[in-house]
Amino acid sequence: xxxxxxxxxxxxxxxxxxxxxxxxxxxxxxxxxxxxxxxxxxxxxxxxxxxxxxxxxxxxxxxxxxxxxxxxxxxxxxxxxxxxxxxxxxxxxxxxxxxxxxxxxxxxxxxxxxxxxxxxxxxxxxxxxxxxxxxxxxxxxxxxxxxxxxxxxxxxxxxxxxxxxx
Amino acid sequence: xxxxxxxxxxxxxxxxxxxxxxxxxxxxxxxxxxxxxxxxxxxxxxxxxxxxxxxxxxxxxxxxxxxxxxxxxxxxxxxxxxxxxxxxxxxxxxxxxxxxxxxxxxxxxxxxxxxxxxxxxxxxxxxxxxxxxxxxxxxxxxxxxxxxxxxxxxxxxxxxxxxxxxxxxxxxxxxxxxxxxxxxxxxxxxxxxxxxxxxxxxxxxxxxxxxxxxxxxxxxxxxxxxxxxxxxxxxxxxxxxxxxxxxxxxxxxxxxxxxxxxxxxxxxxxxxxxxxxxxxxxxxxxxxxxxxxxxxxxxxxxxxxxxxxxxxxxxxxxxxxxxxxxxxxxxxxxxxxxxxxxxxxxxxxxxxxxxxxxxxxxxxxxxxxxxxxxxxxxxxxxxxxxxxxxxxxxxxxxxxxxxx
Numbered sequence: 381x382x383x384x385x386x387x388x389x390x391x392x393x394x395x396x397x398x399x400x401x402x403x404x405x406x407x408x409x410x411x412x413x414x415x416x417x418x419x420x421x422x423x424x425x426x427x428x429x430x431x432x433x434x435x436x437x438x439x440x441x442x443x444x445x446x447x448x449x450x451x452x453x454x455x456x457x458x459x460x461x462x463x464x465x466x467x468x469x470x471x472x473x474x475x476x477x478x479x480x481x482x483x484x485x486x487x488x489x490x491x492x493x494x495x496x497x498x499x500x501x502x503x504x505x506x507x508x509x510x511x512x513x514x515x516x517x518x519x520x521x522x523x524x525x526x527x528x529x530x531x532x533x534x535x536x537x538x539x540x541x542x543x544x545x546x
Numbered sequence: 547x548x549x550x551x552x553x554x555x556x557x558x559x560x561x562x563x564x565x566x567x568x569x570x571x572x573x574x575x576x577x578x579x580x581x582x583x584x585x586x587x588x589x590x591x592x593x594x595x596x597x598x599x600x601x602x603x604x605x606x607x608x609x610x611x612x613x614x615x616x617x618x619x620x621x622x623x624x625x626x627x628x629x630x631x632x633x634x635x636x637x638x639x640x641x642x643x644x645x646x647x648x649x650x651x652x653x654x655x656x657x658x659x660x661x662x663x664x665x666x667x668x669x670x671x672x673x674x675x676x677x678x679x680x681x682x683x684x685x686x687x688x689x690x691x692x693x694x695x696x697x698x699x700x701x702x703x704x705x706x707x708x709x710x711x712x713x714x715x716x717x718x719x720x721x722x723x724x725x726x727x728x729x730x731x732x733x734x735x736x737x738x739x740x741x742x743x744x745x746x747x748x749x750x751x752x753x754x755x756x757x758x759x760x761x762x763x764x765x766x767x768x769x770x771x772x773x774x775x776x777x778x779x780x781x782x783x784x785x786x787x788x789x790x791x792x793x794x795x796x797x798x799x800x801x802x803x804x805x806x807x808x809x810x811x812x813x814x815x816x817x818x819x820x821x822x823x824x825x826x827x828x829x830x831x832x833x834x835x836x837x838x839x840x841x842x843x844x845x846x847x848x849x850x851x852x853x854x855x856x857x858x859x860x861x862x863x864x865x866x867x868x869x870x871x872x873x874x875x876x877x878x879x880x881x882x883x884x885x886x887x888x889x890x891x892x893x894x895x896x897x898x899x900x901x902x903x904x905x906x907x908x909x910x911x912x913x914x915x916x917x918x919x920x921x922x923x924x925x926x927x928x929x930x931x932x933x934x935x936x937x938x939x940x941x942x943x944x945x946x947x948x949x950x
Binding site: 408409411413435436437438439441443444455457461464466468487488489491492493496500513514515516517524525531 | 601789950
């Protein structure tokens with residue numbers, strides 16, 4: 381109950397400031413979630429950090445929804461450690477041209493989280509100081525967490541289903 | 547001339563920087579990761595971290611496995627405290643499914659998680675001792691990690707990659723031997739830990755090597771999203787167990803130790819104190835268990851909790867549930883959930899998106915080692931090589947958690 385009023389206050393302040401840029405509001409398991417656009421994401425993050433004391437960047441990652449207009453969702457989790465509130469922000473960007481401004485200007489800790497997201501999903505963070513692959517080798521050529529890439533190489537001949545009773 | 551800031555002329559052969567590959571397999575890094583360091587004598591000028599040597603694509607694999615098969619993947623994140631990862635994952639799924647655990651299960655979980663925390667901190671603190679030249683402390687306390695593993699063995703049959711528990715509770719109740727071993731551990735470990743502290747805490751050499759080395763301010767730590775003992779050593783009292791209690795941690799009386807300067811000595815002290823607090827929690831949990839009804843080791847949720855084998859063979863409902871769970875056809879809400887637990891190294895988060903399929907649509911691990919480690923190269927600049935080594939030990943970077 382208390383959580384909901386807190387979330388509503390945050391949402392009211394966000395809507396005041398960013399108006400129609402705050403969309404898709406939901407509250408799964410008490411965690412305030414909303415979507416915004418990539419032109420204001422850095423303003424949203426700075427506003428949350430400086431004015432609503434979401435001082436801590438918990439995580440940055442992405443989700444791939446193939447076949448949609450804006451098929452890649454970049455997901456930010458922030459944390460207000462004093463009031464013990466978490467918040468989730470999603471930015472849906474186009475799969476063909478996955479670019480978004482970097483959050484390293486707001487938190488330095490975003491550096492590796494964004495590199496990981498770039499490595500696995502190919503999201504290009506504009507203005508990132510060192511946007512290289514981090515977990516995979518440099519000449520991998522693909523961004524493996526995208527849904528079109530199967531778990532195993534379909535061309536392998538040593539792993540036929542019949543050998544495994546499948 | 548200050549030897550810390552030597553001044554060279556242009557043609558001095560000593561003015562050249564030396565490139566040193568620290569890792570990927572170097573005994574001092576205690577794990578598979580590489581740092582390419584530019585050295586000026588013994589002083590590090592700059593460094594570049596390369597990670598990913600044991601990247602196993604767990605997030606991709608998790609998209610192809612039903613929930614219960616993801617537990618063994620989490621084992622291999624922070625393999626020094628696998629049970630915390632296992633239970634963190636179970637609790638994430640339970641949150642998704644809105645399952646309420648019986649108190650007894652919560653307390654049993656707390657016992658196992660705190661034992662793992664002790665095992666994790668034993669490794670880190672003894673390794674700091676080892677890397678500052680005190681092998682005795684390492685050998686001395688390490689046998690107690692063995693005793694903890696024996697307790698895990700009694701509860702789940704495995705030691706390192708435990709796969710402990712199930713979604714919905716434990717696979718079996720703790721037997722008497724397990725409780726006896728926990729009691730024995732609670733009796734013997736404090737003595738050894740006290741002796742370990744006597745060896746290091748006021749040791750002149752140890753203090754000289756660690757105090758004031760690799761100091762980190764609160765602001766920098768928060769800027770780099772540090773969590774766990776590293777963050778607490780800088781003076782921020784953030785502990786997921788307190789700020790966002792899970793598994794009935796709110797029922798326990800314990801303190802969150804914080805440091806002041808964030809240096810290696812403070813990190814050591816914070817971890818040591820956390821071991822004492824963990825012991826306190828385990829003792830309280832054992833007392834609380836006495837008042838709980840005996841024999842309850844899982845929640846009453848047959849549609850999500852894997853039934854015992856003899857029931858599968860003799861009981862039709864159990865057979866159906868078994869089939870559905872194994873095939874990943876459980877009725878989980880289409881939703882997304884973020885759940886965090888306090889791992890050995892900090893906030894271990896699970897971000898799970900379920901779309902109603904057999905497997906998660908997306909599962910992301912927020913791995914504390916990965917987030918903490920990115921500060922290592924920037925903070926090493928200007929540090930002595932030998933200080934950087936103990937700095938790395940005190941960050942307790944576990945390669946499995948770093949790379950996922």
